[in-house]
Amino acid sequence: MCSNDFTVLPLDQMSQQYQSEEKNIIIQPGLAVSICHSNCNCLNASFPSDDKYIHLNYLLEGCFKARIRDTLIELNEGDAIMGFSCGEPFHLMNSPSFCNLDIMVTPELLATLAENHFLDIDLNDVDFFIKPPCNNIKLKSTASHIASLVERPTCKLLLHSAVLEFIHWQLDAFKAKHSSQGLSIREKYQLESARSYLLKDLSIAPTIADIANVVGLNQCKLKKGFKHLYGNSIYAHFQKERMKKAMQLLKDNNVTETAMILGYSNVSHFSAAFSKEFNIKPKEARKEIIPSRKQCA
Numbered sequence: 249m250c251s252n253d254f255t256v257l258p259l260d261q262m263s264q265q266y267q268s269e270e271k272n273i274i275i276q277p278g279l280a281v282s283i284c285h286s287n288c289n290c291l292n293a294s295f296p297s298d299d300k301y302i303h304l305n306y307l308l309e310g311c312f313k314a315r316i317r318d319t320l321i322e323l324n325e326g327d328a329i330m331g332f333s334c335g336e337p338f339h340l341m342n343s344p345s346f347c348n349l350d351i352m353v354t355p356e357l358l359a360t361l362a363e364n365h366f367l368d369i370d371l372n373d374v375d376f377f378i379k380p381p382c383n384n385i386k387l388k389s390t391a392s393h394i395a396s397l398v399e400r401p402t403c404k405l406l407l408h409s410a411v412l413e414f415i416h417w418q419l420d421a422f423k424a425k426h427s428s429q430g431l432s433i434r435e436k437y438q439l440e441s442a443r444s445y446l447l448k449d450l451s452i453a454p455t456i457a458d459i460a461n462v463v464g465l466n467q468c469k470l471k472k473g474f475k476h477l478y479g480n481s482i483y484a485h486f487q488k489e490r491m492k493k494a495m496q497l498l499k500d501n502n503v504t505e506t507a508m509i510l511g512y513s514n515v516s517h518f519s520a521a522f523s524k525e526f527n528i529k530p531k532e533a534r535k536e537i538i539p540s541r542k543q544c545a
Contacts, residue, residue, distance in 0.1 A: 271398055275408050278357035282350040283308070283398050292342050299335035301352035302374070304328070304418050306391040309527060310346030315339045319378045324488070325527070328387050328418055331378035344536075349391050351411055351418075361412070362419055383479040384421035390414045421479075431473065438463045439473050446482060450490045451511030453483060491525040494518070498534045506530065 270284045280301075297316070305328065312323040316331075316338050323329060323346075332355070353361070359371035369377060390413050397407040431439070442463045446454060459482070460467045474482050490510055497506040507518035522530045 273398060273401075273404075273407065275404075275411055278354040279411065280352045281394060281398065281407070281411055282352065283395060284346075284348045284350065286310075286343070286347075287345050292340060294337050294339045297333040297336055297338045298352075299333070300354060302330065302332045302355055302358055304330050304351040304353065304415060306349040306387055306414075306418070308347040308349055308391060308395055311344050311526070312346045312348065313341045313343050315341055316378065317376065321378065321381075323381055324492070325525075326383055326388055327381040328384065328421060329379060329381045330418060330422060332374050332376060334376045336376065347395075349394060351414055353415065358415075361415060379422055382421045384417060386417040387414065387421060390417055431477070435465075435469075435473060436477070438465050439470075439477050442470060442474060442482075443478065443485070446486055447489050450486075450493050451509065453486045456482060487521065488525065491522055494522055494530065495526070495533065495537075498530060499537050503530045503534065 270282060272280060272282045274280045305323075307323045307325055307327050309325055311325070312321070314321045316333055316336050321329060355371045355374040362371075390410060394407065394410045394414060397403050397410055442459050442465070445459055445462050454462075456467050456470065460470045463470070465473070471482060474485070478485055480488070494506055494510055497509055501509065503519065504515050507515045510518065512518035512521075519530055522528075522533070526533065528536075
C-alpha cells in the first residue's frame with residue numbers, strides 16, 4: 249500500500265519488501281559498480297546512505313523520484329546524476345519501477361583519476377553535493393555496455409575499462425553543462441526564453457525559424473546553444489516534456505483523449521512516441537497509474 253509516510257528500512261529488507269534486485273561488484277579498492285532493479289510501482293521509503301563514496305548514477309530504465317536533504321531528484325531514462333550524500337537518509341517518493349546504474353568511487357581515488365577535471369569540488373575536503381541531472385549520448389552506450397558486462401562475471405578486465413570510460417564521459421557531460429556558465433547573460437536569457445516559447449504549447453512544436461525570430465538568435469546559435477545548455481536538441485527536449493505531460497494527463501484522461509490534448513491526430517503515433525520514451529504503452533501505464541492513485545487516496 250502506498251502512503252506519504254516514509255518507512256526507514258535497512259537495504260537488505262528493501263529487496264524483500266519492494267521486489268528489488270541489486271548486483272554489486274568491487275572493481276578495485278575504492279571503486280565499485282552496482283545495478284539496482286526495482287519492480288515496485290509506488291515505492292515510498294527511506295534508506296541509509298554512505299559517507300565514503302561519490303556516486304555517479306545513470307538511470308537505465310524507468311523513472312525515479314527521491315529527496316535527500318532539501319534536494320529533489322527526478323530522473324527519467326537516460327538521465328545521469330552525481331553526488332556525495334555524506335550519510336544523509338535517502339527518501340524515495342512514490343517512485344515507479346526503475347533500473348539504476350551506480351558507480352561508486354572514493355573521493356581520494358577520483359582525485360587521482362580526474363586530476364583537475366572535477367567541477368568546483370575540493371576532493372581533499374569533499375562535502376554534501378548533488379549535481380543536477382544531465383544527458384549525454386556517450387553515457388548511454390557506455391552504461392549499456394557496463395550493464396551487459398555485469399551479467400558476465402568473467403569479463404572483469406573489460407568491466408574495469410568500461411567503468412573508467414563511464415567516469416570519463418560522466419565528468420565530461422557535467423563539465424559541458426557547467427561550461428554553459430560561459431554563455432553571456434544575454435545569450436542564456438535568450439535560450440531560456442527559447443525553452444519557454446518551445447514548451448508554451450505542447451500540442452504543437454514551433455519551427456526553429458519561429459523560435460529564432462522570437463528570441464533574437466540565428467538558427468545555428470540557437471540549436472548549438474540550446475543543446476549546450478539543456479543537454480539535447482530542441483525537438484528532443486520538446487518531445488521529452490510532451491511525454492512527461494502525457495504521463496500526467498493519463499491520470500485523468502484515457503489514451504485517445506490524452507493524444508488529442510497533445511495534438512496527435514493519430515493515436516498510434518502517440519502510443520509509439522510514449523512507448524519509446526517510457527518503454528511501456530500508454531494503455532498499460534494508465535492501468536498502473538489508476539490503481540496507485542486509489543491506493544494513495
